[in-house]
Amino acid sequence: MENVLISNLQRFSTKDGPGIRTTVFFKGCPLRCKWCHNPETHLASMEIMYNRENCTLCGRCVVACPEGAITIENNTVITDTDKCTSCHKCTEECYYNAREISGKALTFDEICDVLERDIPFYSESGGGVTFSGGECLMFPEMLTRLLKFCKARRIHTAVDTSGFAAWEVFQKILPYTDLFLYDIKAFSSSLHKEITGVENTLIWENLEKLSKIGANVNLRLPVIEGCNGDLADIEETARCSAEFGIKKVNILPYHDMGKYKYTKLGRDYDSNSMSTPSDEKLEEIKRIFAKYLFTDIKIGG
Numbered sequence: 001m002e003n004v005l006i007s008n009l010q011r012f013s014t015k016d017g018p019g020i021r022t023t024v025f026f027k028g029c030p031l032r033c034k035w036c037h038n039p040e041t042h043l044a045s046m047e048i049m050y051n052r053e054n055c056t057l058c059g060r061c062v063v064a065c066p067e068g069a070i071t072i073e074n075n076t077v078i079t080d081t082d083k084c085t086s087c088h089k090c091t092e093e094c095y096y097n098a099r100e101i102s103g104k105a106l107t108f109d110e111i112c113d114v115l116e117r118d119i120p121f122y123s124e125s126g127g128g129v130t131f132s133g134g135e136c137l138m139f140p141e142m143l144t145r146l147l148k149f150c151k152a153r154r155i156h157t158a159v160d161t162s163g164f165a166a167w168e169v170f171q172k173i174l175p176y177t178d179l180f181l182y183d184i185k186a187f188s189s190s191l192h193k194e195i196t197g198v199e200n201t202l203i204w205e206n207l208e209k210l211s212k213i214g215a216n217v218n219l220r221l222p223v224i225e226g227c228n229g230d231l232a233d234i235e236e237t238a239r240c241s242a243e244f245g246i247k248k249v250n251i252l253p254y255h256d257m258g259k260y261k262y263t264k265l266g267r268d269y270d271s272n273s274m275s276t277p278s279d280e281k282l283e284e285i286k287r288i289f290a291k292y293l294f295t296d297i298k299i300g301g
C-alpha cells in the first residue's frame with residue numbers, strides 16, 4: 001500500500017490517550033454508530049463537505065481547481081467527484097468555510113514527517129501517537145508500518161478501535177501497541193446491531209483475547225440516552241470486562257458537536273432520539289464500574 005486516506009492528522013491532542021499526542025484519523029469504518037461525531041470518517045473514499053449557507057458563490061474554488069471539477073449551477077457549487085483528485089486547492093481558496101474535503105491520500109513518509117515533529121512534546125508530557133478513525137484496523141499494513149516507525153523512535157503508541165476486526169489484525173499490531181483504547185457500545189449484541197449496524201460477538205471475543213495475553217486495555221464507553229443508556233446493559237459490560245481483568249474505563253457522555261458535519265455531507269442526523277445523560281446517571285455508571293473493582297474510572301476522554 002503506497003498511501004492511505006487520512007481524514008485528519010491532529011497534533012496536540014489531549015483526548016486520545018495520555019499526555020500530548022498526535023492522532024491519526026484513518027478514513028473508513030465498518031460501523032455506523034447513530035451518534036458518531038466523525039461521520040466524515042465513515043467512507044474509505046474522498047468526500048466533499050459543502051455548506052450552502054456559508055457559500056457566497058464567489059467562484060474562487062472554480063478558478064482554483066486544476067481539474068475543472070467544479071461548476072456553479074442553480075446557485076450551488078457542484079463537484080464532479082470523478083474528476084477530483086483531492087488536491088485541496090479549492091478548500092485553500094474558500095475563505096468562508098463553505099467547503100471542505102474529507103480525506104487526503106498520504107504516503108507513509110508524509111505521515112511519519114508529521115508524527116516526528118512533536119517528539120519533544122510527547123517526551124515531556126508522557127504522550128505519543130494515537131491511531132484512530134474511522135477504524136484504523138481496516139488498514140493493517142499501513143497501521144503496522146506506522147506503529148513500527150513509532151516504536152523504533154520510542155514513541156508511545158495507542159490504538160483507538162471499535163474492536164471490530166479479525167484477530168489476525170490484532171496479532172499483527174500487538175508487538176508495537178502500548179495501549180488499546182477499546183470502545184464498547186453495548187453488551188447486548190442485538191442492541192449493538194441496532195445502534196451501530198453490526199453485532200458485537202467479535203468485539204467481545206477480541207477483548208477477551210487481548211485481556212488474556214495481558215495487553216494494556218482502557219475501555220471507552222460512550223453513553224447516549226436513547227441508544228445505549230440502559231443501566232442493566234451497562235452493568236453487564238462492567239461485569240464481563242471486569243471478569244477479563246480490565247480496570248480502566250472512560251465514560252464518554254453524548255454530545256452533538258458533530259451534527260453540523262452531517263449537514264455538510266448531505267446526510268440525515270437523528271438528533272431528536274438522542275440526548276446527553278444526566279450528571280446523576282453518570283455518577284451511577286461510575287458506581288457500577290467501581291462495584292466491579294475498576295480502579296481508574298473517568299468521565300470524559
Ligand code: SF4
Binds near residue numbers: 057061
Ligand atoms: S470558494 Fe467557497 S464560498 Fe466561494 S464559491 Fe467556492 S465554496 Fe462557495
Ligand code: SF4
Binds near residue numbers: 065067079083089091
Ligand atoms: S480537491 Fe482539487 S481536484 Fe478536487 S475539487 Fe478541489 S481543487 Fe478540484
